[in-house]
Amino acid sequence: MSKKxxxxxxxxxxxxxxxxxxxxxxxxxxxxxxxxxxxxTSLGYEVLIFGxxxxxxxxxxxxxxxxxxxxxxxxxxFNYDPRSDYKVIALLEMMNIxxxxxxxxxxxxxxxxxxxxxxxxxxKVGTPQFFTLPKNKKRKLPKGIKYPVIVKCLYEEAxxxxxxxxxxxxxxxxxxxxxxxxxxxxQDAIIEEFIAGQELYVxxxxxxxxxxxxxxxxxxxxxxxxxxxxxxxxxKWNKDYRDRKGITNGPxxxxxxxxxxxxxxxxxxxxxxxxxxxARIDLRLTDDGKVYILEANPNxxxxxxxxxxxxxxxxxxxxxxxxxxxxx
Numbered sequence: 116m117s118k119k120x121x122x123x124x125x126x127x128x129x130x131x132x133x134x135x136x137x138x139x140x141x142x143x144x145x146x147x148x149x150x151x152x153x154x155x156t157s158l159g160y161e162v163l164i165f166g167x168x169x170x171x172x173x174x175x176x177x178x179x180x181x182x183x184x185x186x187x188x189x190x191x192x193f194n195y196d197p198r199s200d201y202k203v204i205a206l207l208e209m210m211n212i213x214x215x216x217x218x219x220x221x222x223x224x225x226x227x228x229x230x231x232x233x234x235x236x237x238x239k240v241g242t243p244q245f246f247t248l249p250k251n252k253k254r255k256l257p258k259g260i261k262y263p264v265i266v267k268c269l270y271e272e273a274x275x276x277x278x279x280x281x282x283x284x285x286x287x288x289x290x291x292x293x294x295x296x297x298x299x300x301x302q303d304a305i306i307e308e309f310i311a312g313q314e315l316y317v318x319x320x321x322x323x324x325x326x327x328x329x330x331x332x333x334x335x336x337x338x339x340x341x342x343x344x345x346x347x348x349x350x351k352w353n354k355d356y357r358d359r360k361g362i363t364n365g366p367x368x369x370x371x372x373x374x375x376x377x378x379x380x381x382x383x384x385x386x387x388x389x390x391x392x393x394a395r396i397d398l399r400l401t402d403d404g405k406v407y408i409l410e411a412n413p414n415x416x417x418x419x420x421x422x423x424x425x426x427x428x429x430x431x432x433x434x435x436x437x438x439x440x441x442x443x
Contacts, residue, residue: 117161120442121183123174123190123203123214124148126166140420141354147418148189154419154438155187169194171206178212185213187442188414197270198226215441216392217413224388225411226270228305231388235408238387240380242408243307250297250304256286261308265345266292269303272412276300277347282309310409311342312401315367317381318415318423320393320440325385327378328426329366336361342402364422366429373404380406393441395423417441 130149140146148164155162165177167190178186186207193199201222207214217225225231228245235242246257247269263284268276276296283289289306296304318328335341337360349356356362369377381396388411395415399407417423419434427437 118184120160121186122164126168129166150419188216218391221390245307248304263309265309269305310399310407312399322391331426332367
């Protein structure tokens, strides 16, 4: 009898049943869910996809009815709040259900960019200077801001709300972008010093014993100053934009010294933020060899053509093997 796996996803990201041929990866928001389901099925698991928005009782009933051996968790929010996904995982722990990915405490810490940066700074891990501007609260800008800065949503991920206009070179532009984050996106804002340099990613797998995937680099091959580019929403999801700027990703060309330095910082970040399962650590490496952790992403995108999976394949781990490894 095959083992049962409940694939937990957002309700809007359940792949359609009538897929024919290979899906368009830039027009299919459910591509990760589709890839993971296909991999699990080909590995011999009985897979049931279950979509959740805000009804926790339906999830409990489905678990009782399906009786899965474990849950493959691809949920990144609950009730449209990325800060609440940890509550669902806490429920799974109370039900004594095994699951993939990060534990509730690690999710809670890492989702709050300001909190995670405070922890890293306390332990002397390099990360950009920052301050926050919550919506619906009056707060003056701190003195001595060094421009440029980059304005992001405090709790969101996947480049949500990030565009070229997120990089601000003046107080006027900073106010404009913060107002956009507050009013249009209805989010709190975090403002960081902008670090020019190589944008790198390191996949980490494990709980107590950690394994790192090869250091991966985001590359802008058709621009004059790639170190000043950012991974905006368009850079991630717009094929024409990617083609125009020559955006690719591949193994980083680093000396052994720098590679070891980057990996050490990423593993330390993973441990300090109490992550588990797997995560992708995003960072920048400056021309003078300084490492700046941008953020940690527990349960990152694991579509078959995303950075995490690509770096695994480069390391000799085929996609199906990677999914099996994350499940194990």
